[in-house]
Amino acid sequence: MALLGTVTVSHYLAVGAVLFVTGALCMATKRNALGVLMGIELVLNGANLNFVAFGSELLRKDNLGLDGSLMALFVIVLAAGEAAVALAIALNFYNNHMSIDIDQADDLKG
């Protein structure tokens, strides 16, 4: 219980940073387009966690406390919209390449 009692904003920030880095690595290494999309969700949620933690009463008592949560809500809506566009784009890519392996996206260079 002592551990739970000392949770501060920096703990949330650390988890957020881990999520962010994991997501970025996932985007850099995954070959499957859907895997990359999952990486994006992780990255966005890492940022979201930051917003909620910074907006919480743990950091400052005097704030209205809604800005951070509001931003997090907007980001969740945005991530849903992006997922919808992503599926259309991945489907189009599949129709042209017969695969969603984005390593195959190497025709254009010069």
Added chain:
Amino acid sequence: MPVDLETILILVPEGALILSATALFVLGAADRRRSWWPVCATLPLLFALVMVVRDWGRPVLYSGPLIQDATGDTGRLLSVVLGLVMVLMAWRQTRRKLATEFFGGLLMVVAGLMLVSRANDLVFLFLGTELVSIPTYMLLFLGKRNRASSEATVKYFFLSLLASALFLYGVSFVYGMSGTTLLVGSGDLLGIRDKLPEIMQSQIGGLLPLGLVLVLAGLGFKITAVPFHFYAPDVYQGTTNVNAAFLACAPKIAGILALTRIVVNVVPAEFYLGAKLVIVLAIVTMTVGNVCALWQTHVRRLMAYSSIAHAGYLLIGLALGLASASSGGLHGLSAMLFYLVLYVVATLGTFGAFAYVRSRGEEAEHLDDLAGLSQTHAPIAAMLAVCMLSLAGIPPLAGFWGKLTLFSGAVELAFDMTHPMRGWFAVLAVAGALNAAIAAAYYLRVILVMYFKPPHSDSPVTADHGLQTVVAICSVLLVLIGADPGRLLDAIEPQAVRARQVPVEPELGMNAPDGEQIPE
């Protein structure tokens, strides 16, 4: 945050655009012929244009998350004009079947750009940039359905999302340091700008530069600054000329406007680390863009590297703004906005001309497709030459004045004996001048191909009057601005200064942050 009737009323043009875009999406599905939808897209844009012109030059107003000032006015006018020009360009270039989706997406982007240009809140800023990004993916997707196009869309989509996430992560730190997302407060509400001195003294203030660097990285993608540039050549090559014109302009406008807002309001007075970073980025960006453009033979790849190089020039203005924020000298930022306007006009004209030229029934792809254009379509060749010369910065044309205002700002700081970064700006000015010389080579090569190579036997005309009009308007504008640059520069000049002055006016009940001198 307070949202009153006033705030809602000044959002009428943006709201009208979003509503008409939704109507286009829904009603377009019911109409199979879809021949008169471009007209339906033009009407809300014209309405927005009238509203923007009517609001022009109104007194500065801070209304919660929105701000009404000259930067906002300039940005809104530029976005609406971009929308109208894009409708003209796409009128006959889009496939009939996809017309409503294309024009609906375009209206959304224009609304997003208008929101970014007057955002006074980080939430608004983020949502505005996303309202630009998401329809952009859609427009790319609608361009062509072949292999190259789908690859371009996937590349742009994933990299743009990563950039948005970086921007968001940076914004979260800025929010955390200040406890508010409001940039400039009004009344009892304090904004980030009002809390800056307090933040810099607090223990956690060290995280603010981290947040700002992440924000710069996220927006650097939108303006194709090195090292976030590598998608641009591939994406431009893979899509259509009309889409490439759009990609070269809309995200850049959004990125530059957002950077202006952030630099004016969120950056601490002595943020030399940021200025040094931006100077290095500017030099690398323009050098990479110009040197790589030298051996390109694909017209859209050439223009992609050209747009990267121009991002480098734009960053000079940002560096000037960052380095002289303490002295209130924000003409660096207004030089940046001036340059942005000129770049947008010249780029739209260039891509309009490329879209006009057909070769063997296909869109112009290679530089050779332009061979002998001066004999087959003399007016278009002349107007394309004007755009090229303006992009190169040849004296009588508008582009020259854009480069002159940016470089002279850098030179001014380089000769300012008291400025701690004068060495950096001396290097920047020299690098800029060298780059302008390199850039002339590839722009002139396009003109050489048009005028001195024999034409192909088959270079049919598209007979697209929309494209002709666009190219004509752009080249005439470049000549006119070149003849009288002071008029446009004056229209842009006072805004940045005004934006900085207002929050410290006494009647707003705020104290000037420490260590800041307010310009007269």
